[in-house]
Structure formats: structure tokens, C-alpha cells
Amino acid sequence: MVKKKLLVSAKKGKAIAGAFLLGILLASPMAHADKTKKSGSNNISKVMANDLTDSDRIFIDLREAAKKNDVAKTQQLAASLTNYPYDDYVAYFRIKPQLFDSAGGARADSSADSQVNAFLTQYQGSALADRMRNDWLLVLGKRKDWANFDAQYAKFVLDDDTQVKCYALQSRLAQGENPAKVGLDARAVLIDPRYFGQACQELVPALVGFGGMSASEAKAIGRAANEMGFDTMSRRLGGDDPIADIVKAAKTDPAKAYKDFAQVASRYSKENQAVAWGVIGQFLGKKLDSNAADAYRMQQELGYNELLSAETQEWKVRAGLRAKDWSLVKSAIEGMNPAVRNRDPAWVYWYARALKADGQDAKARENYELISDQFNFYGQLAREELGRPNHAPPRTKVSEPEIEAMTNRKGFIRAERLYAMNLRFEGNREWNWELRNMSDKQLLAAAEYAKRINLYDRVVNTADRTKQEHDFSLRYPTPYRDELSPIARQIDLNLAWAYGLIRQESRFIMNAASSVGASGLMQVMPNTAKYVAKKIGMTSYTNDQLSNTNTNLTLGSNYLNMVLMDLDGSWVLASAAYNAGPGRSKQWREKLTTPTEGAIFAETIPFNETRTYVKNVLANSTYYTTVIQGQTPSLKQRLGVISPKAANSSDLP
Template sequence: MAKAALAAIACAVLATPVFAQKRPQPQPQSQSPAIPGNPDDAFVALREAARKNDVARTDAISATLVDYPISSYVEYFRIKPQMFDASGLARIDAPDDQVRAFLQRYKGEAIADRMRNDWLLVLGKKRDWANFDAEYPQFVLKDDTQVECYALLSRALKGQNVAADARAALSDPRYYGEGCVDLIGYLAQSRQIEPSDVAFQARQALEQNYVTLAGRIAAAAPDARGDSNTLATVVKMARSDPSQAAAYLSANAGSLSRDEQGAGWGVVGQYAAKKLAPEAAGYYRRQMDLGGNQWLSDETQEWRVRAALRQGDWKQVRQAVELMRPELRAKDPAWTYWYGRALKADNRGAEAEKQFQSIAGQFNFYGQLASEELGNRIVLPARTQVSDAEVNAMRTRPGFLRAQKFYDLSLRFEGNREWNWELRGMTDRQLLAAADYARRIELLDRAVNTADRTQAEHDFSLRFLMPYRDIMQRATDDVGLDMAWAYGLVRQESRFIMNARSSAGAHGLMQVMPATAKWVARKIGMTDFSPAMMSDPSINIQLGTNYMSMVLTDLDSSWTLASAAYNAGPGRPKNWRSSLPRQVEGAIFAETIPFSETRTYVKNVLSNATYYAALMSGRPQSLKDRLGVVSPSQITTTSLP
């Protein structure tokens, strides 16, 4: 494209009206709640007002917290609502001078990086590239996709070709925001990306049911030819009825290009695989015959492997992994493991062994399985112990002190941010000292998460804590339950946060739902049960372990099925099991669970349990033995909640 044309496009984008509005004049509103007299309560109220971007209330509350111990957050919560409107969109009249002063005052702190993240969104929105380019290199975490999109847009406007970087960044529409839509539009207008790229991005959004976002992406490049209406219909149809979508796609294939047909069969395959339909692998075979792999979303590519696994088609497993986007394949050890298994099934043992060796040192589900494929049992690494002096050195770390204040206020989001920020750049010994410090002050989830970060020196007694051991021993002995499995589940459920509550109302160490707790209490004859009792660790563990035992009995003593049932309810794993084409190993069943949360949950629980068993017994263990095999069965009714 001629330089003059590119310059014209750049000017057009720079001049494009942004959608943020000037701050509106205050409107008459109902009277705000009174400001709490207790400073801690007022601080929590300030945080909530800032979350809603309520400028008037944050100004009023912050004025009462002049001497509050965490002054940086008082100031942040006052300024932040001036940067975003009530719907969360960036304003173009943000108080830049106040932001600059804040960043200078709290330089190097976690909250300064959070403020810089916010300001970059504002600067990108109003196309202030001079300030954006100056601030972006100082953004430490760089964990905001929309900010990354603005950074790429800034580079593109300077004449750089960023198409490859943009394709790598734009992989999950959940995190796009305005910045990524703007980036897609400009790259399409400047011919850095093709119309097919725009169509793919819109289709990715549509696959995840972000219909409005899909429309905005398409509208951002009106001159680019998007997917045909036929393919859009296939995507929408496949969400509810893959077989109907397949029939429609076959009947209308003549109106689609070869690439569009391949994309269509990939989407149909994805949704069929999520419904555990045996036809899914066949749909994917049609997709592979047509090619066009670059137009498949990450989720479609992942489910292509899972569909082949469920059918036991190792050749297709190998091909599906080989066709994966390289960054996606490298991100998860699952694909290295299953690729190794596929090579092994093809009698390519030496190549398979290399795959297993590349991940066998990882302390996770697939690292453990890879180690077993190499003929090893699961053992604990040598323990590194740190001194009291090393632990005590953590007591004065400012980030940890701020974190403790937040935890005292039950503000775990801010507490975790401050704690994790303080961990940056620590050596393994320092991480272990921080983990032991967290254990001593009873921040057990921080102890586990911090110990999990070490690379060469380890202490698995910190990674796999066993608080309330006497209570847990009695409870598991009473019902004949494997204590390693129980601890593996608690570690995944609550990270030993006694007052943990889920959005669904699950409570305590074992995250038992209120209705389930009441049902179990009645079953075991606890006539005086009340929901408030779930705050007592002994009651929480007693009811949780009883429920685990009931679920395990109901599901043929399969730890794999019972772990899935604890997370998703007992009816779902029975349904998933009933559709199996044959007996499968537990690892295949776990990997092909349709719910991403439950899939991750089962793998983590059983991986945890294997390490707990090694800690408790002092003997090598087998994750494969714990996973067992899962056989097809008829769905049976259950009285379990």
C-alpha cells in the first residue's frame, strides 16, 4: 500500500472519535448510605464505591480516611473512578496530573502498577501515544490483553508491521475490550491482516457467545468480507445441536470456500465433542481433510485432541497435536503427554520417551504421568529447610504487611496482589522462607501458593500442608476414607481458608453446599445441625468427608468419578460415563470432561492426593493407579444431592 494511503489511514484512526464521554454533570440521586464511623468499615465501603466508579461517594469517604494506614489504596480508590465511567469504559478526561503524582509517590509498589495499567487504558482510548509509549515499558505485569492491543496499535500507527504479534495476542475474546477491537479495525484497514483474519476474530467471539463483540469486530472493518451468513448460522446452530449444524453445513457446503468449510467442521466438532458425541472425531476428520487449521480457535484445536482420545484413535491424536498452534501446544503439558502416548502407540518409543522426558520434572498431573511412562513411581524431591532467621526476615516486608491488613479486612483480592508482588524476584530459599512465614501466621493458602513457585529447591511439606490433621484422621477413619484423597480435595477446594465462600454458597474448608451439608447431617443423625456450624473445622470436615464417602460408594469406588461428582454433582459424571464407547483409562476420562472447571479440578485433586500419599507413607506412589479405569455403564438414579 502506498505511504500516502497508509498515512491517511493513520490520520483517520488518530482522529477517530472515542466513545468515552466527558464526565457528566451530577444528577439528582437517592441519598447515599451513611459513611461508616469505623475506619476499616469506611475503607471497605470506599473500595466498593470505587468498584462502581462512584466519584461522589469515593470523594466523600476518602476525605474521612486522611490518616488511614494504607494511604496508597485510599488515594487509588479516590482517583480510579475519575478514569472510568459507571459501565467500566475509560474516560478521556482522566486526571492525568493526579495519576502522574500517584505513580511517582508509590513507585515500585503493586498499587502503582495497577494504576499504570488503568492509565494505559485511558491513554490508549484517547490516542495519547506519546504518554502511552513512555508508560508502557514501565508496566511490570503486562497481564492486560487490552493494554497489549493498544501497544500494538501504537506500533502499527508508526508504520511497523505487527500482524504476527497481533495474531498471537488475539487468542481469547473474553479479554479484548475496546482496544483490541480498535487494533483489529486498523490492521484490516492498513492491510496488515486479511479479511479472513477479521472473520476469524468475529467467529471466535461468536463461538464463545459474545454476539455483541462479534458484531463490533465485524463493524470495525466494514470493507473486509466476513464469514458468510451460512457459516455464522453453522456456529450458532452448533452450540445447541451439532448434528443439525452438520446436516446444514453439508447441505450448504457449495456456498462456502474450502477454508470456511474447514472452519465450520471444526466448530461442529468442538461442540459435538463437548457433548461427548461419538460423531465428533468424524467431524474433525472432515475438518483435517479440508485444512485451514489457522482459522480454528484454541478451544476447537484442544477439543480435536480430546475427541480423538475419547474414541481411542491414536493416529488422530497425533495429527491433532501436530496441527496445534505452536504457542497453544507449548502452553499446556497435556499436549506433550498425549503426543508422547500417540507416538508410543505408533511404536515410536524413542520419540515418545523424549516427549515424556521434557515434562517429567514438572510437579503436576501430566508431569507425574510422564514420569510413570518412563518407568518411575512418584516420589518427593529432597526437602530444603530454611532457618528461623530467613523466615523472620520476611516479617518486615512492606508488601506482606499490606497483604496482612487486607486479609484482616477479608479483602483477599488486594491481599493476594500485594503478597504476590512481594514474591517477585525471590530466590527459591526466599520463597520457602516466605511460605514458612505464611504458615506461621496462618495464611495457609499463601504458604501453599508461595511454596509452589520454587524451581530447584523444594519443601513439599509446605506445598502440601496438612492442618487439622487429628480432626481429619478421625473423620476419614470413621468412614474408611483415604486421607490423602481428602486432603487433596481440600487443597483444591479452599487452600485451607476456613472462611472461604464460593459464589454459589459453598462454605469452609471442604466447600460443602448448604443443602448438601443439611442433607448429610440428617443422614448421619446430626439432629442439632445448623448452617452456622459449618464454620467449625471439625463439623465441616465431618460432613465433607461423609459426603465424599457417600459419593465414592455411589460411583463404584472410583476416585476419578467421585472427584468429578464432588465438583459437578453426582449425576453429571454418570452421564459422562454412560456415553463412553469403551473402557478408558482414568486420565482420558479426566481430560475429556466437558466442564473446564471440573476437568481441572479432577486432575488437580488426584495429583494432590498422590503427593499427599507419598508424604504420609514415605513410599513411592502411582497417579495412574489412583486414576484407574472408567467403564461405560447405564445411568442409575441416585438420592445424592
């Protein structure tokens, strides 16, 4: 089973990997700083459930009730938390359920206006005030109270909510702005139906009514929702779709849909033929069916690229890559919605490759240069195409006073205490808010501070943000090295690859747990752990030992080594197998008709999570090799070439 997004359950009450400073329990921030100073290095304490106060437990219960929008319970719990240090969170958790119904929808009839305004005034400039403003904007948008909406929207710092953006576009329409201009801006927002909510479902038909969007464009947005299984949303967005049955057939059995539509395509308009072939191509592509490229070629002849969903546009490129049809790759990327094309460096890299295949070397180099300063998977590949090594940039050092200054940052102090209560979501909000507007050196000082208090996920997150000055020992940290190195050495497992995988799996959060049961630094599944323990002779193993650092690293490393040997030493296949299972990795390889370069194999992995996972693990391992060994390996060489091969028998889980 594919592992899903990491989460840390507050209910378990376990210690977080990055425990908090003892000093933060003291009354003042300066006492916190003094405690750090006296110890010489940050004094760490792991908080277990029995270290929490009664008020802490009530606070955690309040947070859970607020998540469910349980008004009565939040009022009751909040009333018992007088003088609690986090009065803003108590107030927020009390007010927020009054703004939303039990299903999470904004309540236009909410009577909490005065409470919200008082909160925004009292806690102005804080992370939580921005969160409250986000919630309030959803209520104001639903009310169509555009005067107050616009006033609050101008103060919304993060501006990262798709529904709020759709309400902002509705407001512009309502105030008479040119519908064509609003429609143009809407195209950059209406990309992923998963985040549309009610606001975007109202926006699309409104744009059609005002003349800012064509009926065909609205149907295309609705079709994107249909492709993802949101049938009701699809009809609300675009009305009845002439090819709705074809979309349904393509999702169910794309090979059959391909054959059947070929028999009846002439009955449809040119536009509907084009979009139907595109949808069929997408779902064939996700099955790694060689006919995907043919379906897209038929779509390409007909045109209407702008009416293809983001998923269909992206899989058009992947189908071309899989077929080694560089002409199709080039035309697919050129026909992308700019908002889709610009959100992923993959399309810059593959466009450069297509230009190179077309003999346009100078233009190819121009495109490689666009992403050559990025440290991600495609930035590394672009540098190699330009003949440059993937070494780590020079290290920028920060001084002790610069690091010490971070100990007094209110957001960090608050975040540490929230982490101590296992409230990671809230802790991350406070930590990340504090990072806003920091210089590169300040970010590095904050990352070093996080390292000293063992908050390694914050080390990575913070160091990842620097633009010009870097410290890759922080961006790619190596905690638990004393435990992991001998394990890797004993089984001849590449240490840099193992670290690259752990960085992606858990960000070094020891008690990280996935929704499907994987746990620990290497996110090991219980059944996998039992299998590996038996294979390596760990006879007394029980699953409660997975929380032990050494046991987790031992089992995870051995399993990684097992899948590597089972998959002919390919890091690409083994990384995919670690995430999605060896069976799937083998099935994807079997679908190949000719030897295929590893980068193309990685880009055409059907599962979104696994595709991203493999690219990140391989990119991580490059820099870990630099950090650990001082070497600059070739990512292209590590990706290698994947050859078709029949599945060998294996009992690996």
C-alpha cells in the same frame, strides 16, 4: 450446580482463616518483629467485624465504592480518611473511578492526569503503583496517546492485561512498524475473546487494514468470539461471517447441525466447509457425541487448522482421544496455534502418547522429558511413562534467621492487615508483589512464615513458586489434621485424597465462600450439608454450623465418601461428582462406548472447571500420599479405567 470461582465477601465481616499477627497493629514494623520474637511462635488473633475501627469500615466502604467507579462517593469517603495508615490505597480508590465509567470502560476524557502522575511518582515501585499504571495505560490507549502510552508501558511490571497488550500492538502499527511482524505477535495475544475489550476489537480490523492480517484470519478471531456468545464483538472483529448461522446451530443442537450441514456443505467454499466442520466438532465434543471425531476428520481433510479457534483446536484433540484415534490426536496437536499448544502441558503429554502409538518411541521420550520436571498432573504422568517414580523432591530446609527476615517485609505486613479486614484481593496483591525476584530459599522462608501465621493459602501459593529447591510439606500442607484424620479413619476415606480435594477447593481458607453458596474448607453446599447431616444422624444440624471446622470437615468428608461408593470406588468419577454433581459424572460415564483410561476421561470432561478440578485433585493426592505416608503411588493406577455403565438410582444431591 458447578461451583464457581472462590470469593471471600468483605460484607460478611467474618474472620479470615489466616488471621493476622497482633503486632502488625503496632506502629512500626520492628514492633511487629519484636512481638513475634517474644512469643516464640507467631501470636495469632482472628479479627471479627467488631474488632475493626470506624476508619477501617470507611476504608472498606471506599473500596466498594471504587469498585463501582462511584466518583462522588469515593471523594466523600476518601476525604474522611485523613492520616489513615494505607494512604496509597485511599488515594488509589479516590483516583481510579475518575479513569473509568460506570460500566468499567476507560474514559478518554478523564481529567485525572496530574493526580495519576503524582501517584506514580510518590508510590513508585509498589504493587499499587503498578496497578495504577495498568489502569492509566487503558486510558492512554483509548486516547491513542502513543507517546505517553509507550513511556508508561515500558514501566509496567506485570504486563498481564490483554487489552493493554492490544493497545501496545496498536501503538506499534501507528508508528509504522512492519504490519506483518505486528500481526505475528498479535496471534499470540488474540486467544481468548473474554479478555479482548475495546482495544483488541480495534486492533484486528486495523491489522487487516494495514495488511498485517488476512480477512479470513479476522473472521476466525470473530468466530471464536461468536462461539463464546459474544455476537456483537464477533462482527466488530471479523465482519459478517458466512458460517455464522452454522455456529449458532452448532451451539444450539450440534447433532442436528452435523446432519444438516452434511446435506449442504458443498454449497460452501473449501475454507468455510473446514471451519464449519471444526465448530460442529467442538460442540459435538462437548456433548461427548461420538460424531465429533468424524466432524473433525472431515475438517482435517480440508485443512485450515490455523483458522480454528483455540477451543476448537483443543476439542479436536479431545475428540481424537475419546475415539482412540491417535492419528487425529497427533495431527490436531501439530496443527495448533503455538500459543495454544504451549500454554498447557496436556498437549505435550498427549502428543508424546500419539508419537508412541505411531511407533516413534524416541521422539515420544523427548516430549515426555519436556514436562518431566513439572509436578502437575501431566508432569506426573510423563514421569511414569519414563519409568520414574512420583516421589517428592528432597526437602530444602530454611533457617530461623531466614524465616525471621520475612517478618520485616513491608508487603507481608501490609498483606496481613488487609487480610484482617477480609480484603483478600488486595492482600494477595501485596503478598505476591513481595515475592517477586525471591530465590527459592527465600520463597520457602516466606511460605514457612505464612504457615506460622496460619495463612495457608499463601503457604501453598508461595511454596508452589520454587524452581529447584522445594519443601513439599509446605507445598502440600496438612492443617486441621487432628480434626480430619479421625473423621477420615472412621469412614475409611483416603486422607491424602481428602487433602488433595481441600487444597483445590478452598486452599484451606476456612471462611471461603463461592458465588453459588458453597462454604468452608470443603466448600459444602447448604442443601448437600442438610442431606448428609440427615444421613449420618446429625439431628440438630443447622446450616450456620457449616462455618465450624469440624462440622464442615465431617459433612464434606462423608459426602465425598458417599459419592465414591455410589460411583464404584473411582476417584476420577467421585472427584468430578463432588464438583459438578453425581448426576453429571454418571452422564459423562454413560457416554462412553468402550472402557476408557482415566486420564482420557478426565481430559474430556465437558466442563472446563470440573476438568481442571479433577486433574488437580488427583495430582495433589499423589504428593499428599508422599507427605503423609512416605509412599510413591502411581497416578495412572489411581486414574484406572472408566467403564460404560447405565446410571444407578441414587438420591445424592
